[in-house]
Amino acid sequence: MTQREEEPVPESDVADVVAVLSAHAADVDARGRFPAEGFAELRRRGYLGLLVPAEYGGMGAGLAELTSLAQRFAGGCLSTAMNWAMHCQQTDLVVRHATPELRASLLPRIADGEVYLASVTTEAGKGGHLLTARDALRTGDGLAVEREAPVVTGGLHADGFLITLRDGPDAAAHEVTLLYAGREDLKVEQTGAWRTMGMRGTDSVGLRLTGRVAPECVIGERGRFREAAADSMVPVGHLAWSACWLGAARAALAGLVRWITARGRRPGGPDAASPLVQERIARIRLDLELVSAYLGKVTEEVSRIRARGGRLDVPSVQIHLNTLKLAASELTFRAADRMVQLAGLATGYGAESPLPLERTFRDLRSAALNYSNDRLWTANGTLSWADRAVTLL
Structure with a gap:
């Protein structure tokens, strides 16, 4: 455990964030809208970089601090906390499995609050089954992305996406590749609405994503x-x-x-x-x-x-x-x-x-x-x- 992990985030700082989340939670729920105020506060205070190592400008925290803060933030607004928690989940993938080139370019931007990551794993017909994919990755001039997902939590507001794809047109469904695509690399089209009983503020709409990324944007090994x-x-x-x-x-x-x-x-x-x-x-x-x-x-x-x-x-x-x-x-x-x-x-x-x-x-x-x-x-x-x-x- 690093020294940064041993030092708790100042209570006054956490309390201020929770107060902002609480102040807007009812309106976020009633209007079924993304919690923009709460996320702006999380960006401003550096919490998007909670799991980013200190060498990249992040907080360098660990899982214990993540679960502690997730509880506190959820006490203010569960939708905001879930969106933030899933961003942290994606950040951990970048920290532990991205190429050195991608880590060097992306992690400092996450730490600075510039990049909010969304996860794209759902597909029509397979639901949330995580370890299979239908839409296929295509190679050529870079890696071509053509991906449709019925549920992407916070997708309309994300600055980048971690996307699962079948490793190629001839790959088996379980040969899944994960890659990062910045919003600037994609055409993002909304294909479905998010009108639900609860968790309305996660704004988990359907999206169609098309674009092209560089080979170093693959996270982990291809097909694995x-x-x-x-x-x-x-x-x-x-x-x-x-x-x-x-x-x-x-x-x-x-x-x-x-x-x-x-x-x-x-x-x-x-x-x-x-x-x-x-x-x-x-x-x-x-x-x-x-x-x-x-x-x-x-x-x-x-x-x-x-x-x-x-x-x-x-x-x-x-x-x-x-x-x-x-x-x-x-x-x-x-x-x-x-x-x-x-x-x-x-x-x-x-x-x-x-x-x-x-x-x-x-x-x-x-x-x-x-x-x-x-x-x-x-x-x-x-x-x-x-x-x-x-x-x-």
């Missing part, structure tokens, strides 16, 4: 995206997403506890002295404590393995990462559901409530769908045959 995904994209994604969901639920519980205890024994709301209310709060707290503890342990495990140059694509570690995503997505949503029930119709379910429980409930409902839990349950069952020692975290 699976290796970079196992080392970087999957672990950082599961850690960051889980932290965001936990942070949103945690902030909601903090607001609910303050609201209940401030009411005292006044009629018309939950009574803090009621054993039933106390038991319900305890159950909500239990779910969040379990997610927090598991998130912390998986973060430690992944950080430790990466620090010694080990592999993350072993069955037990993959199970732990998948379990984290499953637990975080299901338990934080269950907590939000219980908070709505406890707060009641007007305060818990109402869109005009002083507590944003209704928004939190809608946002967290997406967690099990964001890289479908159905796929992960099946994967963990299959991986369990290979980990016959049952290597628990």
Whole structure:
């Protein structure tokens, strides 16, 4: 761990960012718009470069700091935090797997807040299946990109894209190549809208991308995206997403506890002295404590393995990462559901409530769908045959 990783980001700085995110969260949700104010603040304060090494001008932080900040930012606005977390996920891929030429040219721009990265992995007919691709990369004068994706989180606002493509017209579906394309290298056309129950501020529209990039823009080895995904994209994604969901639920519980205890024994709301209310709060707290503890342990495990140059694509570690995503997505949503029930119709379910429980409930409902839990349950069952020692975290 570097000295930079050991030094926490100043609390006042984080609090200022969270205040900006909180101030615009309701409007972002109501209008289904990209959180421009929050992202401008993240750019200005250097948080797009959180994972960029100090030698390139970044903060040089690690996964523990990423998950800590993701929780804090999600407590202000979950949509903003998720967009930022996915940018950090893409940044990690550049840091760990890009060519020296691409790192030298791109990482300082990310650190300066100039480049917000979006991920292009979805395709019609395969959904979010990460390790296969249909649209093919074509070579010639550079690398030709013709890619259509039904969901690109923050894509209309991104300055650069990390794009998966089949390695060539004759390549198999699993021979996937990842490459970077700057917005200036592409023609970007919107093909679909983003009108959803929750997570409205992620602005995850459909895009068609066409253009051409240089060979040094390939990230990892051609046709072997699976290796970079196992080392970087999957672990950082599961850690960051889980932290965001936990942070949103945690902030909601903090607001609910303050609201209940401030009411005292006044009629018309939950009574803090009621054993039933106390038991319900305890159950909500239990779910969040379990997610927090598991998130912390998986973060430690992944950080430790990466620090010694080990592999993350072993069955037990993959199970732990998948379990984290499953637990975080299901338990934080269950907590939000219980908070709505406890707060009641007007305060818990109402869109005009002083507590944003209704928004939190809608946002967290997406967690099990964001890289479908159905796929992960099946994967963990299959991986369990290979980990016959049952290597628990």
